[in-house]
Amino acid sequence: xxxxxxxxxxxxxxxxxxxxxxxxxxxxxxxxxxxxxxxxxxxxxxxxxxxxxxxxxxxxxxxxxxxxxxxxxxxxxxxxxxxxxxxxxxxxxxxxxxxxxxxxxxxxxxxxxxxxxxxxxxxxxxxxxxxxxxxxxxxxxxxxxxxxxxxxxxxxxxxxxxxxxxxxxxxxxxxxxxxxxxxxxxxxxxxxxxxxxxxxxxxxxxxxxxxxxxxxxxxxxxxxxxxxxxxxxxxxxxxxxxxxxxxxxxxxxxxxxxxxxxxxxxxxxxxxxxxxxxxxxxxxxxxxxxxxxxxxxxxxxxxxxxxxxxxxxxxxxxxxxxxxxxxxxxxxxxxxxxxxxxxxxxxxxxxxxxxxxxxxxxxxxxxxxxxxxxxxxxxxxxxxxxxxxxxxxxxxxxxxxxxxxxxxxxxxxxxxxxxxxxxxxxxxxxxxxxxxxxxxxxxxxxxxxxxxxxxxxxxxxxxxxxxxxxxxxxxxxxxxxxxxxxxxxxxxxx
Amino acid sequence: xxxxxxxxxxxxxxxxxxxxxxxxxxxxxxxxxxxxxxxxxxxxxxxxxxxxxxxxxxxxxxxxxxxxxxxxxxxxxxxxxxxxxxxxxxxxxxxxxxxxxxxxxxxxxxxx
Numbered sequence: 344x345x346x347x348x349x350x351x352x353x354x355x356x357x358x359x360x361x362x363x364x365x366x367x368x369x370x371x372x373x374x375x376x377x378x379x380x381x382x383x384x385x386x387x388x389x390x391x392x393x394x395x396x397x398x399x400x401x402x403x404x405x406x407x408x409x410x411x412x413x414x415x416x417x418x419x420x421x422x423x424x425x426x427x428x429x430x431x432x433x434x435x436x437x438x439x440x441x442x443x444x445x446x447x448x449x450x451x452x453x454x455x456x457x458x459x460x461x462x463x464x465x466x467x468x469x470x471x472x473x474x475x476x477x478x479x480x481x482x483x484x485x486x487x488x489x490x491x492x493x494x495x496x497x498x499x500x501x502x503x504x505x506x507x508x509x510x511x512x513x514x515x516x517x518x519x520x521x522x523x524x525x526x527x528x529x530x531x532x533x534x535x536x537x538x539x540x541x542x543x544x545x546x547x548x549x550x551x552x553x554x555x556x557x558x559x560x561x562x563x564x565x566x567x568x569x570x571x572x573x574x575x576x577x578x579x580x581x582x583x584x585x586x587x588x589x590x591x592x593x594x595x596x597x598x599x600x601x602x603x604x605x606x607x608x609x610x611x612x613x614x615x616x617x618x619x620x621x622x623x624x625x626x627x628x629x630x631x632x633x634x635x636x637x638x639x640x641x642x643x644x645x646x647x648x649x650x651x652x653x654x655x656x657x658x659x660x661x662x663x664x665x666x667x668x669x670x671x672x673x674x675x676x677x678x679x680x681x682x683x684x685x686x687x688x689x690x691x692x693x694x695x696x697x698x699x700x701x702x703x704x705x706x707x708x709x710x711x712x713x714x715x716x717x718x719x720x721x722x723x724x725x726x727x728x729x730x731x732x733x734x735x736x737x738x739x740x741x742x743x744x745x746x747x748x749x750x751x752x753x754x755x756x757x758x759x760x761x762x763x764x765x766x767x768x769x770x771x772x773x774x775x776x777x778x779x780x781x782x783x784x785x786x787x788x789x790x791x792x793x794x795x796x797x798x799x800x801x802x803x804x805x806x807x808x809x810x811x812x813x814x815x816x817x818x819x820x821x822x823x824x825x826x827x828x829x830x831x832x833x834x835x836x837x
Numbered sequence: 838x839x840x841x842x843x844x845x846x847x848x849x850x851x852x853x854x855x856x857x858x859x860x861x862x863x864x865x866x867x868x869x870x871x872x873x874x875x876x877x878x879x880x881x882x883x884x885x886x887x888x889x890x891x892x893x894x895x896x897x898x899x900x901x902x903x904x905x906x907x908x909x910x911x912x913x914x915x916x917x918x919x920x921x922x923x924x925x926x927x928x929x930x931x932x933x934x935x936x937x938x939x940x941x942x943x944x945x946x947x948x949x
Contacts, residue, residue, distance in 0.1 A: 525883035
C-alpha cells in the first residue's frame with residue numbers, strides 16, 4: 344500500500360519517457376504533462392493527508408529493511424514540499440502551453456521538465472544520502488538541458504559555467520559521502536543520525552558536516568551564489584520560473600534535513616556558520632537586487648535574498664523558527680514563480696528586459712500591473728499575503744533567541760526586496776506610456792491566467808494559514824525532534 | 838594499500854584542479870573527468886581495501902569485501918559519464934556559436 348510513495352518520482356519519469364516519442368506534437372505534450380503534474384499534485388495531497396493520520400510513511404525498495412536498502416521516507420516536511428513543487432510545476436507548464444515558442448515546444452522541453460520534477464521530488468522523498476546524490480544529479484542534468492534549450496549565445500555561455508560549477512560541487516558531495524561512509528559506515532539518513540548521536544559529533548564528523556554545508560550551499564545559493572544570477576536570468580522565462588521556484592529549494596531542503604537530523608549536536612559550530620553565511624547572503628542579495636537595471640537580474644537576486652532569509656530560520660533552529668522557515672519556503676516557491684512569470688510577460692510585451700525600455704505599462708495592462716503589485720507585497724511580507732507568517736515566526740524566534748544581528752539583517756533585506764521591486768513597479772508601470780493604445784502589443788488571451796492562479800495561491804496561503812498550520816507544525820516538530828524520524832525509519836529494531 | 842591509493846587520489850586531484858583552473862574549455866572538461874576518477878578511488882578506499890571473498894556468494898570465507906562502495910562507484914561512474922558527455926556536446930555547441938573555447942572570452946557584458 345505504501346507503494347504510492349514512489350509515484351511522485353515515478354509518474355513524471357514514465358510520462359517523460361512517453362513524451363519523447365510525441366516530440367512533434369507540442370500541444371499534446373503540454374496537455375499530457377499538465378495532467379501528469381496535476382495527478383502528482385493530487386497524489387502528494389493524499390500522501391500529506393495520510394502522513395497526518397498514520398505518521399511517517401516509508402517505502403523500502405525491494406523489501407530490504409533499513410538500514411540495508413534504499414528507501415523513500417515521507418514526513419510532513421518532505422510531502423509539503425513535494426505538493427508545492429508539483430503544483431508550481433503544473434502552473435508553469437500551463438504558462439508554457441500558452442506562451443512559449445513553437446521551437447521550445449518541440450525540443451523536448453516537456454519531457455525535460457518532467458525529469459527535472461522527478462529529480463526534485465526524489466530528492467525530497469529519499470531517505471538515503473547516496474540516493475539523494477543520485478536524485479540531485481537527475482535534477483541537475485535536466486536543469487543543464489533546460490538551461491541550454493533555446494540555444495542563444497548567452498545561454499550557452501552561462502550553461503558552461505553552471506555545468507562546471509555543479510560538477511565540482513557534485514564532486515564535493517561525493518567526497519563528503521566517502522568520508523561519511525568511512526567514518527560511520529552507513530548512508531541511510533536515520534541510521535546515520537543514530538550512529539552520529541551514539542559516537543557523539545566528533546571534530547571529524549563536524550568537518551564532514553561542513554563539507555556537506557559547502558555542497559548544499561552551492562546548490563541552494565547560500566553565500567556561494569555567484570553562479571546564480573547569470574544562469575537564472577538567461578534561459579526562457581518559464582525555465583527561469585521553474586529554476587527560481589524549485590532548484591534552490593532542493594538545496595535548502597537538504598540543508599534542513601542534514602543539519603536538523605544528522606549533524607545537530609554541535610550547533611555552536613555548524614549553526615553559527617550557517618547563520619554567518621545567511622547574513623552575508625542577505626547582504627549580498629540585497630546589494631545585487633538594487634544595483635541592476637535588468638529585470639531578470641533583479642528577480643534572480645531576489646531568489647538569493649529569500650535563500651538567506653530561509654536559512655536564518657535554520658541558524659536559529661528553535662521550533663518556531665523552523666516552522667517559519669517552512670512557511671517561507673512554501674510561500675517563496677509560489678511568489679518566485681509568480682515574479683518570474685510576470686517579469687517574463689512584461690519582457691514579451693515590451694521587447695526588452697531593461698527597465699529603461701518600459702514605462703507606463705499600467706495604462707495598457709492594468710491586470711498585469713496589479714498582479715505585479717500583489718507579487719511585490721507578497722515578497723516583501725505584507726500581512727494578508729503568504730510571506731507574512733514566515734517572517735513573523737522567524738523574527739519572533741530571532742528575538743527570543745537573542746540573534747539581533749540576524750533579525751536586523753533579515754528585516755532590512757525585506758526593505759531591500761520591497762525597494763528593488765518598487766523601483767521596477769515605479770519605472771515600468773507608472774509614468775508616461777511609450778506606446779499608444781493602438782500600437783500596444785495585445786496581451787495574448789490566457790497568458791495572465793497562470794499568474795492569476797499564483798496570485799490566488801499567495802492570497803490563499805496568507806489567509807488560510809490556519810488550515811495549513813497543523814501540517815507545518817507537524818513538519819517542524821519532526822525536524823526539531825529527530826527521534827521521531829529515526830524511530831519511524833528504523834522501527835523498533837534498535 | 839590504502840595509503841598508496843590515497844596518495845594516488847591526491848595526485849589525481851592535483852592534476853585535475855590544475856586542469857580545471859585553466860582557461861581552455863576542453864582542459865576544464867578533462868579536469869572534471871579526472872576529478873571524478875579521484876573521488877571514485879576515494880570512495881573505494883573508504884570502504885576498506887581488505888583482501889576478502891566476494892560478498893554474499895559463499896559462507897566459508899572469513900573476510901568479506903564491503904560491496905557497498907563498489908555499488909556507489911558504479912552509480913557515480915554512470916552519472917559522471919553522462920555529465921561529461923553532456924558538457925562535451927555543450928562545449929562543442931558553444932564553440933560553434935561563440936567562436937571561442939577560451940573561458941576568459943566568455944565573460945559577457947551587459948550589452949551583448
